[in-house]
Amino acid sequence: MRTSIATVCLAGGLVEKLHACAAAGFDGVEIMDADLIAAHESPEEIRALCARLGLSIDMFQPFRDLEGVDEPTFARNLRRAEAKLDVMERLGADLLLVCSNAGTATVDDDEVAARQLAALADLAAPRGIRLAYEALAWGRYVDDPLHAYRIVRLADRPNLGTCLDSFHVLSRGHDPRVIEEIDGDAIFFVQLSDAPALDMDVLSWSRHHRLFPGEGAFPLTDFVSSLVRTGYAGPLSLEVFNDTFRQTDVVRTAAHARRSLTWLEDRAAAADGRSEGRIVGPQPARGVDFVEIGGADLAEVERILEQLGFAFAGRHRSKPVRLWTAGAARIIVNEQRREREPGLTGLGLTVDDAAAAFARARALGAPQVYRRTYLGEQDLPAVAAPDGTEVFWSDRPEEASWIGEFVGGVEAPGALSGVIDHINLGYRWHEFDEAVLFAGAVLSLSTESASDVPGPGGLVRSQVMRTEDGVLRVPINLAPPTAAAPARHVAIRCDDAIAAARAARAAGLPFLPIPDNYYDDLEARFGDMVEPGLLAELRELGLFYDREEDGEFLHFYAPVTGDVFVEVVERRGGYDGYGASNAPVRLAAQRLAQA
Ligand SMILES: O=C(O)c1ccc(O)c(O)c1
Numbered sequence: 117m118r119t120s121i122a123t124v125c126l127a128g129g130l131v132e133k134l135h136a137c138a139a140a141g142f143d144g145v146e147i148m149d150a151d152l153i154a155a156h157e158s159p160e161e162i163r164a165l166c167a168r169l170g171l172s173i174d175m176f177q178p179f180r181d182l183e184g185v186d187e188p189t190f191a192r193n194l195r196r197a198e199a200k201l202d203v204m205e206r207l208g209a210d211l212l213l214v215c216s217n218a219g220t221a222t223v224d225d226d227e228v229a230a231r232q233l234a235a236l237a238d239l240a241a242p243r244g245i246r247l248a249y250e251a252l253a254w255g256r257y258v259d260d261p262l263h264a265y266r267i268v269r270l271a272d273r274p275n276l277g278t279c280l281d282s283f284h285v286l287s288r289g290h291d292p293r294v295i296e297e298i299d300g301d302a303i304f305f306v307q308l309s310d311a312p313a314l315d316m317d318v319l320s321w322s323r324h325h326r327l328f329p330g331e332g333a334f335p336l337t338d339f340v341s342s343l344v345r346t347g348y349a350g351p352l353s354l355e356v357f358n359d360t361f362r363q364t365d366v367v368r369t370a371a372h373a374r375r376s377l378t379w380l381e382d383r384a385a386a387a388d389g390r391s392e393g394r395i396v397g398p399q400p401a402r403g404v405d406f407v408e409i410g411g412a413d414l415a416e417v418e419r420i421l422e423q424l425g426f427a428f429a430g431r432h433r434s435k436p437v438r439l440w441t442a443g444a445a446r447i448i449v450n451e452q453r454r455e456r457e458p459g460l461t462g463l464g465l466t467v468d469d470a471a472a473a474f475a476r477a478r479a480l481g482a483p484q485v486y487r488r489t490y491l492g493e494q495d496l497p498a499v500a501a502p503d504g505t506e507v508f509w510s511d512r513p514e515e516a517s518w519i520g521e522f523v524g525g526v527e528a529p530g531a532l533s534g535v536i537d538h539i540n541l542g543y544r545w546h547e548f549d550e551a552v553l554f555a556g557a558v559l560s561l562s563t564e565s566a567s568d569v570p571g572p573g574g575l576v577r578s579q580v581m582r583t584e585d586g587v588l589r590v591p592i593n594l595a596p597p598t599a600a601a602p603a604r605h606v607a608i609r610c611d612d613a614i615a616a617a618r619a620a621r622a623a624g625l626p627f628l629p630i631p632d633n634y635y636d637d638l639e640a641r642f643g644d645m646v647e648p649g650l651l652a653e654l655r656e657l658g659l660f661y662d663r664e665e666d667g668e669f670l671h672f673y674a675p676v677t678g679d680v681f682v683e684v685v686e687r688r689g690g691y692d693g694y695g696a697s698n699a700p701v702r703l704a705a706q707r708l709a710q711a
C-alpha cells in the first residue's frame with residue numbers, strides 16, 4: 117500500500133519536514149494547515165517542492181467545527197472553508213479532512229450534519245476536491261466511526277467519504293472489526309497511530325501520547341487486516357501527535373516512522389497469509405552469541421570480569437580485542453572503540469539464518485555496519501541500532517564460529533559459569549520508543565511488561581522485550597533526564613549466586629553498599645517463607661533477593677565502569693522477572709558508590 121505521513125508528526129519547519137519525509141521513503145504527506153500557515157513558502161512553492169521530492173500531497177488537514185451548527189454559523193463556516201479550498205487548489209491537494217465538530221456544535225441532528233457536509237461537498241466538487249469526514253473521539257455529537265459513516269451515507273455525495281483514524285477507533289475500546297461494516301469505497305483516507313494503554317482523558321491522550329505502530333498497546337495488525345477486508349486501497353498514513361517526536365531530529369524521526377509502517381504492513385500481511393508487502397520473515401534469536409563492551413581503556417572492565425570469575429579465553433589474532441567467558445556467556449572486550457568510555461557497544465545473536473536476519477533489518481531501514489576483517493576471519497552481518505549499538509548475527513555452530521579467531525586463552529574454566537540472562541539497555545527520553553520499535557521489528561522481540569521504577573535520579577520507565585522462550589530478554593529503560601549517560605548492563609545467570617558472590621568477594625570484587633534497612637524489609641516480607649539462614653547469608657554477602665509465587669531471584673552487581681556493569685543472577689523455580697522491586701535500592705547504592 118502507498119505510505120503517507122502527517123507533517124504534524126515531525127519537528128521543524130514545513131520544508132525541512134518534507135525533505136525528511138522524502139528521504140525516509142514515504143510516498144506522500146498530509147499537510148497540516150498550521151504547518152503551511154507558519155511557512156514562508158507559498159502554497160505553489162510547497163506544491164513544487166513536493167513534486168520535486170516525489171511526494172504526493174495526499175490530504176490537507178484539518179478543517180474543524182463545520183457541521184451541527186445553526187444556519188448563520190454555518191454560513192460563516194462555509195466562507196472559512198471556501199478560503200481553504202482556494203489554498204488547496206494552489207497546493208494541488210484534492211482531499212480535505214473534516215473533523216467532527218468538537219467545539220461549536222449545538223444541533224444534535226444527523227440530518228442537519230449530513231446536509232451541511234453535503235453543502236461543503238457541493239462547493240468542493242467543481243474544484244475536483246473531495247472531503248473525508250473523521251469522527252474525533254471527543255467530538256461533541258459525533259465521536260464514533262460508524263456514526264460518521266452513517267452521516268456520510270445520509271449526505272450521499274460522491275466526493276464525500278470518511279477518514280478512519282486508528283486512534284479514534286481503538287481509544288474508545290472498539291473492536292477493530294467494526295470498521296468492516298464500512299464500504300471500502302467510502303473510506304477516503306486512513307490514519308494510523310499506536311498508543312500506550314493509559315487511563316486518562318482521551319483528548320490529552322491523543323494530543324500528547326500517540327506512538328508509531330509497534331510502540332504501544334493498540335491491536336494495529338488487526339486494524340489493518342480489517343481495513344484490507346473492507347477493500348480500502350488508499351494510502352496508510354501515520355498521524356502521531358507526540359511531544360517527544362515533535363522535538364527530536366526530523367530526519368531520524370521520519371526514518372523511525374517509516375520503519376514502523378514497514379513493520380506493520382509486514383505483520384498484517386503475515387497474519388492474513390498475503391505475500392504482497394512482505395519482507396524477509398523474522399529470525400527469532402536462538403541464543404546470545406556475545407555481548408561486546410567497547411572503550412579506549414578496558415583494563416578495569418577486565419579486572420572486574422576476572423574478579424567475577426570469568427575466564428580469559430584469548431586475544432584476537434589481529435585486533436585489540438579480547439574474549440572472556442563464563443561457561444556459555446561470552447563478553448568481548450574491544451579497545452578499538454577509542455572514542456569512548458567503557459560501554460555496551462555490541463550484541464551478537466545466534467539465529468537460524470543470519471543473512472535473512474540481516475536482510476530483514478536492512479528492509480526495516482537499519483544501516484549496515486562494516487568492520488575491518490582479515491583473510492580467514494568471519495564477517496558477521498551487522499547493523500546499527502538507532503543509538504549506535506551494533507547488532508551482529510551468526511548462524512554457525514560454535515565449533516565453526518568466530519571464537520576460533522581468539523588465541524592464547526587459559527584452558528581452565530573460571531569460577532563463574534552460566535549464560536547471558538538479560539541485557540538491560542538504557543535510553544534517553546527521545547530514544548526510548550524508537551528502541552522499543554527496533555527491538556520488536558528488527559530483533560523480533562515481543563513486549564512483556566512495563567513498569568516504573570523509582571530511582572534517586574527520577575522515575576525510570578522500563579519495558580521488557582523478549583523472545584517467548586526467554587533466550588533473549590532485553591529490558592529497555594528510560595533514563596531519568598538528570599542521568600549523565602543511561603547505564604546498561606549485562607546479567608549472567610548461574611546456578612548458585614551465593615557461591616558466585618563468595619568467590620567474587622574472595623577475588624577482591626567490590627560490592628555495592630546495601631543498607632541494612634533493605635535486609636530488615638526482606639525479613640518483614642519473606643522471613644517466614646524462605647529457608648532458614650538464607651536472609652542472613654544475603655545480608656552478609658550483599659545480595660539482592662526477590663520472590664514471586666513460583667520462584668525466587670538472587671542477584672548482585674559488579675561496579676559500574678563508564679556506563680556499563682555486569683550483574684550476576686540466579687533464578688530459582690519459575691521466577692520470570694528481573695528483581696524490579698530491588699532496582700530503587702540498587703540505583704541508590706550505585707549512586708553512593710560512584711559519589
Ligand atoms: O487533535 C486533533 O485536533 C486532531 C486533528 C486531526 C486529526 O486527524 C485528529 O485525529 C485529531
Ligand SMILES: [Mg+2]
Pocket residue numbers: 250281307355
Ligand atoms: Mg486523525
